Amino acid sequence: MSDVQNAAQQAAIERATAEAGASTDFSQFAGSSLPFGNGQVLLDQSTGAPIAFVNEDNPNRHYLLDDSVSWHTSDQYWGSGYVVTTSGGSQWNTPQVYGITNGLEQQTFALCGAGLALDVTRSSGERLTERYEWRNVSNQPVTITGLGIQTPLNDRYPGARKALRECVHAHIFAGGDWSWVLAEPMDGRGARLGLIVTEGAINAYAIQSRNQVTYSDIRGHIVLQVTDYALNPDAFGGQPTITLEPGASYALTWELGWYADEDAFLAATIAPASFSSLSATVGGHIDIATNRAVTALDDGLTVERTVSGVRLTAEQAGTYQLQLVDGDHRAHTEVLFHKTLRDTVNDRARYILEHQVAYERVGALAGAIVATDTRTGQHVLDPSWDDWSDGSERIAMPVLLQRALNLGLLDESLREPAQRAADAWRTFAESALIDASGAVRRGSGLPESKFGGRIYDCPWIISFFTEHYLATKDAHDLDMAVNIADRAAEIGGEHFLSIEFAESSAALARVLKQTGRTEETQRLLDRVVVSADYFLGLGIDLPYHEVSYEQSITAPLVSLLLEAHRITGRAEYLDGAVERLDWLLAFSGPQPDSRLYGVAIRHWDGYWFGINRQFGDVFPHYWSTLTAEVLARLPQERRSARTDDLAKAIFEANMANYGADGSATCAYVFPSNVDGRSMHQADPLANDQDWHLNIWMRMIAEEGFSAL
Structure with missing residues (x-):
């Protein structure tokens, strides 16, 4: 100037x-x-x-x-x-x-x-x-x-x-x-x-x-x-x-x-539009009741005028931006069209088998399944950065392969290679992630002193061995699962809100009961009740869990109390769960956007898990499905059309994290920018997002929650 x-x-x-x-x-x-x-x-x-x-x-x-x-x-x-x-x-x-x-x-x-x-x-x-x-x-x-x-x-x-x-x-x-x-x-x-x-x-x-x-x-x-x-x-x-x-x-x-x-x-807010849903399967449709003109901002979204508004359809999976215009007034949001759960599971299984198994390594380490840069296909392994290790949250991938096989969801061409990969992962886990006491470490590259250092991983490995037993009927799998559960209890598991603790304990207990291992069954169930009593006694004084307070502390808490109610029938557990359900649902907003509606706020995962190591709101993040899991596990008398619809919306929203070729993103950092760095984009690392599919499959198999 x-x-x-x-x-x-x-x-x-x-x-x-x-x-x-x-x-x-x-x-x-x-x-x-x-x-x-x-x-x-x-x-x-x-x-x-x-x-x-x-x-x-x-x-x-x-x-x-x-x-x-x-x-x-x-x-x-x-x-x-x-x-x-x-x-x-x-x-x-x-x-x-x-x-x-x-x-x-x-x-x-x-x-x-x-x-x-x-x-x-x-x-x-x-x-x-x-x-x-x-x-x-x-x-x-x-x-x-x-x-x-x-x-x-x-x-x-x-x-x-x-x-x-x-x-x-x-x-x-x-x-x-x-x-x-x-x-x-x-x-x-x-x-x-x-x-x-x-x-x-x-x-x-x-x-x-x-x-x-x-x-x-x-x-x-x-x-x-x-x-x-x-x-x-x-x-x-x-x-x-x-x-x-x-x-x-x-x-x-x-x-x-x-x-x-x-x-x-x-x-x-006097909304200018209402949506029949914000997500739909490819081949389905989304209806918008509005007096505004609706325009697709992305190719591939078809907009057809109806008596009360418009109908949206798409032939390809993906998120689509759209604009709603009335004179000088312009609103915008996005909708999602996705593949069916079965097709998405098959896409992911195929991609994992082709791109995420560490075949290049020697011996048992070749059975690891690891994070992958989807831009290059390069494996991302760093023993100094726990969230890029070959253990911990990456356990999602062998669980996905084995659970999908057990539920009959995989195409015939994938069944044999998927089972081989699951078998090889068992060998890898026993040789590199689990010690003789049943303690777990986060990755094969960590020193022996790290065994037992993270309780979070225990329920996930228990889930794998439980699923593997259902496929092989090898009693060794149950021995391993019980050993890990016992060791987790020794190092404080009953006083820690591990993600999937209640669900993995219940699933293992069912299998143990079916095989006549009643003493171990009761030991697992008793631990759930003891843990529930402990956390009920704490009230709002929940302990620190890597984050001081978060949605993935609150959701396992509610699930724990629901499971204790199932085991005992005692009303105080259900009452406690319902009270804390308010805490959990407060994380989720009602924004009319397919990435946001019902999805819990999480704002750190892009830094820890993504290749860009970027803080900022992640929408959707796969642990948001823990809220859907809780809603699906509510007793029938506590469920409603509203809770079921919200659970379904959360499961669907997370379909935005998968590519058409089965690739995936561990974090979509949603804000336009964070500290001056342009965002509103997906991190290119396929890492740990498959827990979403695992939880959805489990809810179908164990709770009868409807699939798409």
Whole structure:
């Protein structure tokens, strides 16, 4: 920008500041607040930025991050933000002009270098209305290519007790003019804080403050984006640019309110469309009831007009972006068409056998099944990075091969090679992953001191040996499974919420009972009950499990209590499970997007398991199916069409993680960018995602849950 242009811009900003006529004596606003509904927003005494949303019925709930969080500062206060234009970039945090009178707050920010000024107003009422208006104060057109607002919701895990009592899950739907955010208490109870866009659009969201620390308890700062064209122009179906002539402006308005439950919030969003489903098998269809015109943004999606809206079909599996248009109003979301479960299992089995068995290794190690870079076919093994080892979560793949064989799902051409691979994996596991005591280590490259170092792996290997016995009737498999279960108990398994502990114990106990091994059967079942008693006694004080609190702690807890109820028939276990089901379902949002609906929030797996080692929201992540598993295992009297539909939607959503050739991704990092790195893309590593298929198959075989 020339000196003349810069001077003209500065003069325009000064005129705007003078015209606002607001006091700049910040001290008089110390402790200011604006009431809305049965709560209020507290404002920073220096800048007027919202620093807390307080609900009278739930005063201990912290909906926003506060200064007690070391990585949260005034630079990320609510309403701060950034803009990128053809004139330059700018951030805003401290207003040049600030005033508050009669329930109305006004701020003006000079966005020097960007050619813009920003006016912000907040007004009280039943809902708090926030309006952001960016004005072109230069003497030339300005095109906005990046524009984001900080909304630092308190989505983090400071430990189970604190999380359940104070924190919220932030469910974000960045759907253009149909956009909203729901801040849901982590215990699933009490007032929800809902944000609904009423003017303008949110076309993406980003996460900041995420990759500076390698732990999994923080989600980061959430930034709602009008556009992220500058960093990721193709994200969320394509990002817009906004051109403002001199004197023109762009406005974004949203309303914040308190809602008793999810249904009340969704009703307030006044959705412009409703979907018969967000996922369907190839050859099926999705119906959308809407008055808007619907356009496919991706090739391969067919849109046909019907009496009440449109019908979507696709001949190829994949996710498809679509746009819903009414005049200047534009919304966007995505749907999924996928293969059947049987076809997907066969695709994965074929790919595993061709690309993920470590045939190049010597001896028993050649039976390992490992992570693979789908871009090159190269095996990814690193004994120094546990989540790229030849054990742990990779156990999903031999379990998939053996379970699919046992259920009769594999094509004839795959049956013999799949069984050979499962047999070879048994040899590998016994020689490299399990010691004589039954203790397990995460990978063959780790020292012997690591045996017994991770309880998580025990139920997964137990599942494999149980499935292998069903195929071979070799009693040695049961001996191995029992030995591993006994050793896991010795090293603390009853006080640890291992994923699939309840399910693998129940499955092994059934087989042991059928073979007359009654003493071992009872020992396994007794451990489930003892563990259930222990965790019931803890209440909300759940212990740390690699992450301080997360969905894959809560789901195994609910499953454990359900299994204890099945074993004993005692009501306290079912009552405890139902109470904690609220905690579990709070992780899952109702966004009308095939990757998001019902899918639990997880925001660290891309870093630990992906080849890009990238933190950020992963949607869908395969452990989200633990929620579906719990819903499928509810007693019949506690199930409903709603719980069954939600379970089905979660199972279907995870079909997005498989390629047409049977390749896969361990993590789709969903935000448009994370700490300035473009995301909204799949990590190329096929690693551990097959637990989704394993759980779905188990629910069909053991719970009668319907398949596609």
